Amino acid sequence: EPEVTQTPSHQVTQMGQEVILRCVPISNHLYFYWYRQILGQKVEFLVSFYNNEISEKSEIFDDQFSVERPDGSNFTLKIRSTKLEDSAMYFCASSDGGLKPQHFGDGTRLSIL
Amino acid sequence: AQKVTQAQTEISVVEKEDVTLDCVYETRDTTYYLFWYKQPPSGELVFLIRRNSFDEQNEISGRYSWNFQKSTSSFNFTITASQVVDSAVYFCALIHSYNNAGNMLTFGGGTRLMVKP
Numbered sequence: 001e002p003e004v005t006q007t008p009s010h011q012v013t014q015m016g017q018e019v020i021l022r023c024v025p026i027s028n029h030l031y032f033y034w035y036r037q038i039l040g041q042k043v044e045f046l047v048s049f050y051n052n053e054i055s056e057k058s059e060i061f062d063d064q065f066s067v068e069r070p071d072g073s074n075f076t077l078k079i080r081s082t083k084l085e086d087s088a089m090y091f092c093a094s095s096d097g098g099l100k101p102q103h104f105g106d107g108t109r110l111s112i113l
Numbered sequence: 114a115q116k117v118t119q120a121q122t123e124i125s126v127v128e129k130e131d132v133t134l135d136c137v138y139e140t141r142d143t144t145y146y147l148f149w150y151k152q153p154p155s156g157e158l159v160f161l162i163r164r165n166s167f168d169e170q171n172e173i174s175g176r177y178s179w180n181f182q183k184s185t186s187s188f189n190f191t192i193t194a195s196q197v198v199d200s201a202v203y204f205c206a207l208i209h210s211y212n213n214a215g216n217m218l219t220f221g222g223g224t225r226l227m228v229k230p
Contacts, residue, residue: 043223045219058217099146101160104157104158105157106155
């Protein structure tokens with residue numbers, strides 16, 4: 001069964017550094033998403049992306065964050081200058097319709113020191 | 114604004130017991146979709162079911178069943194004859210359909226289910 005893949009599985013970064021989280025969505029999906037989950041808390045929406053542009057973003061997704069689809073297969077989340085509170089599990093998801101089920105990757109655990 | 118509430122933060126049952134996970138939602142939209150996801154200890158999020166707001170038929174899939182009641186804004190999930198492998202955190206989630214360009218899932222806080230042998 002096709003799946004969403006995320007790399008790396010764990011990223012440790014010093015505060016203030018830039019970090020890029022990578023995702024390969026399911027190949028025939030056109031809608032892409034990032035969510036995060038702070039340890040022990042609920043899953044929070046960050047951003048959705050369709051037709052090469054952001055379609056929706058949350059208050060969390062401020063100027064420090066950006067997303068990109070650099071080629072036909074990858075979807076990336078960049079955090080420009082990381083803060084301690086950015087430590088979380090980041091999930092990428094994709095779907096084949098805007099209201100269809102979103103299929104999630106295994107997540108990248110981001111630890112900011 | 115929309116909101117999903119899972120009042121049960123943790124439930125513990127013994128194997129073979131039936132268990133119901135509650136989900137209550139708030140939305141001003143007349144068209145919306147409800148979901149359940151499972152997060153096993155390994156951490157991934159696994160899609161279980163999607164329901165639209167116009168379809169109040171209950172659904173059964175093996176040991177899993179879902180009861181959608183629009184009148185009480187609830188979408189409850191029952192596991193029959195629970196097994197140790199059902200131990201996970203279960204999230205209820207909601208999408209509103211104001212556009213079709215990729216909508217955010219609003220998640221509840223999750224219910225941690227522990228099934229003991």
